[in-house]
Amino acid sequence: MDDRMVRVIGILIDSFIPLLKAGVMFTVPLTIISFILGLIVAFTVAIIRVTNFKPLNGIVKFYVWIVRGTPLLVQLFIIFYGLPSIGIILSALVSAIIGFTLSVGAYGSEIIRAAILSVPKGQWEAAHALGLSKSQTLLYIILPQAIKVAIPPIANSFISLVKDTSLAAAVTFSDLFQVAQQITARTYEPLWLYMEAAFIYLIFCSVLTMIQSKLEVRFMKSGYSHD
Amino acid sequence: MIRLENVYKSFGSLEVLKNINLTIEKGEVVCIIGPSGSGKSTLLRSLNHLERITSGKLYIDNELVDERANDRDIHKFSPKRVSEICSELGMVFQRFNLFPHMTVLENVMLAPRKVRNLTKKEAEEAALELVAKVGLTDKKDEYPSRLSGGQQQRVAIARALAMEPKIMLFDEPTSALDPELVIEVLDVMKALASEGMTMLVVTHEMGFAREVADRVVFMDKGEIVEIDSPENIFNNPSQNRTREFLSRIL
Ligand SMILES: Nc1ncnc2c1ncn2[C@@H]1O[C@H](COP(=O)(O)OP(=O)(O)OP(=O)(O)O)[C@@H](O)[C@H]1O
Numbered sequence: 422m423d424d425r426m427v428r429v430i431g432i433l434i435d436s437f438i439p440l441l442k443a444g445v446m447f448t449v450p451l452t453i454i455s456f457i458l459g460l461i462v463a464f465t466v467a468i469i470r471v472t473n474f475k476p477l478n479g480i481v482k483f484y485v486w487i488v489r490g491t492p493l494l495v496q497l498f499i500i501f502y503g504l505p506s507i508g509i510i511l512s513a514l515v516s517a518i519i520g521f522t523l524s525v526g527a528y529g530s531e532i533i534r535a536a537i538l539s540v541p542k543g544q545w546e547a548a549h550a551l552g553l554s555k556s557q558t559l560l561y562i563i564l565p566q567a568i569k570v571a572i573p574p575i576a577n578s579f580i581s582l583v584k585d586t587s588l589a590a591a592v593t594f595s596d597l598f599q600v601a602q603q604i605t606a607r608t609y610e611p612l613w614l615y616m617e618a619a620f621i622y623l624i625f626c627s628v629l630t631m632i633q634s635k636l637e638v639r640f641m642k643s644g645y646s647h648d
Numbered sequence: 649m650i651r652l653e654n655v656y657k658s659f660g661s662l663e664v665l666k667n668i669n670l671t672i673e674k675g676e677v678v679c680i681i682g683p684s685g686s687g688k689s690t691l692l693r694s695l696n697h698l699e700r701i702t703s704g705k706l707y708i709d710n711e712l713v714d715e716r717a718n719d720r721d722i723h724k725f726s727p728k729r730v731s732e733i734c735s736e737l738g739m740v741f742q743r744f745n746l747f748p749h750m751t752v753l754e755n756v757m758l759a760p761r762k763v764r765n766l767t768k769k770e771a772e773e774a775a776l777e778l779v780a781k782v783g784l785t786d787k788k789d790e791y792p793s794r795l796s797g798g799q800q801q802r803v804a805i806a807r808a809l810a811m812e813p814k815i816m817l818f819d820e821p822t823s824a825l826d827p828e829l830v831i832e833v834l835d836v837m838k839a840l841a842s843e844g845m846t847m848l849v850v851t852h853e854m855g856f857a858r859e860v861a862d863r864v865v866f867m868d869k870g871e872i873v874e875i876d877s878p879e880n881i882f883n884n885p886s887q888n889r890t891r892e893f894l895s896r897i898l
């Protein structure tokens with residue numbers, strides 16, 4: 422083994438724990454917090470859209486249009502670097518949470534809305550004919566069926582989010598990816614360091630995918646299946 | 649029990665109901681027959697506000713349940729009032745529309761619990777009785793997807809009956825069923841009729857209409873062409889359109 426190889430292996434071993442730590446301490450919490458908040462937004466937006474609740478319907482449509490039609494990186498830059506010029510100064514973490522929450526909210530709302538609309542019209546009609554109110558129908562009839570449809574794509578968007586959080590490095594958030602950048606700046610081994618960072622993302626996502634498929638199997642087994 | 653006065657309904661420029669006048673007495677079984685697109689479903693669905701009529705008046709039990717003119721409400725009905733109106737009418741759909749994420753018993757119990765505010769125990773007792781009545785006690789904990797079409801439709805009947813409606817509306821309840829499953833559903837309906845339930849039944853089962861109906865309504869192109877006893881309608885219709893329709897299908 423030549424000296425370079427030994428040096429690289431040393432760097433990789435030394436950096437593994439800091440990278441993993443940055444992942445567990447920053448990337449994972451950022452992902453989870455943004456995801457939970459994002460789902461709340463997504464759910465609210467979806468309900469407003471399907472019930473055509475005025476005037477909020479117009480506002481949330483506009484929000485979804487903006488968020489889906491502009492790059493996430495640009496949104497993060499506007500929040501972190503742009504807002505201070507009108508006096509709104511947010512930390513890197515808060516900026517990142519806001520950016521990712523809005524993103525999950527917009528994309529998630531489309532998933533949930535589509536899932537709600539996938540429930541046959543006959544279900545609404547049967548509930549109406551039995552005297553159930555609109556909100557009772559949503560709560561007891563439509564949402565339980567829609568959630569089943571929405572869970573696989575929502576789980577996929579969670580896994581995408583894990584990877585997308587690397588964009589937070591661009592607004593100085595010290596997540597896994599930014600720590601990789603810092604170590605690279607010191608050691609000049611971008612190929613190996615970024616591959617190591619990629620490897621850790623891969624571990625996170627693989628673990629999540631495994632959990633996801635376990636959950637899906639469990640979920641599908643329980644209760645009814647679609648006919 | 650039910651009265652429709654000068655009822656019109658259009659979808660855009662398409663006139664689907666044209667000056668419908670119809671009265672149904674308590675305990676009567678009335679079958680509606682007629683070609684596809686003649687407005688039979690629309691008539692039924694306007695009674696519980698699944699469709700809103702363009703103009704006319706609807707009464708149930710001498711109470712006004714809808715009054716409109718030019719597609720506008722003459723009388724406003726609050727969501728709560730609409731729910732009450734729906735509770736008086738049990739509706740059975742061609743495609744069953746059972747709730748797939750609930751068992752048979754849960755399907756039957758839901759509305760009594762949420763709309764009539766029965767306790768779980770009360771609702772369950774009533775539901776068990778109804779499930780027994782449609783002959784599905786052994787299936788009470790199954791999900792709908794595991795039942796045959798005929799069984800699903802019987803559950804749908806039990807579910808509608810659970811609200812203790814004054815009137816049952818059936819919209820081609822056997823049209824989606826394999827021929828061998830039609831009988832079991834018709835038998836449940838016959839039993840209901842013999843108990844004195846007021847029933848309005850859209851059907852293509854002429855045998856059922858002949859045997860069970862007190863009166864048969866023949867509809868064509870949005871109009872009631874003829875109302876008469878089954879004997880007269882089937883053996884001796886007064887209108888040519890009725891005769892033509894019957895000769896096409898019988
Ligand atoms: N929501 C709707 N929008 C537009 N047109 C409709 C709607 N519902 C029904 N129609 C039209 O109204 C007419 C009457 O429909 P309806 O379902 O009442 O007929 P039907 O007598 O029940 O027919 P079928 O025997 O096929 O069930 C048809 O031409 C149908 O296409």
Ligand SMILES: [Mg+2]
Pocket residue numbers: 688689690819820
């Ligand atoms: Mg019809």
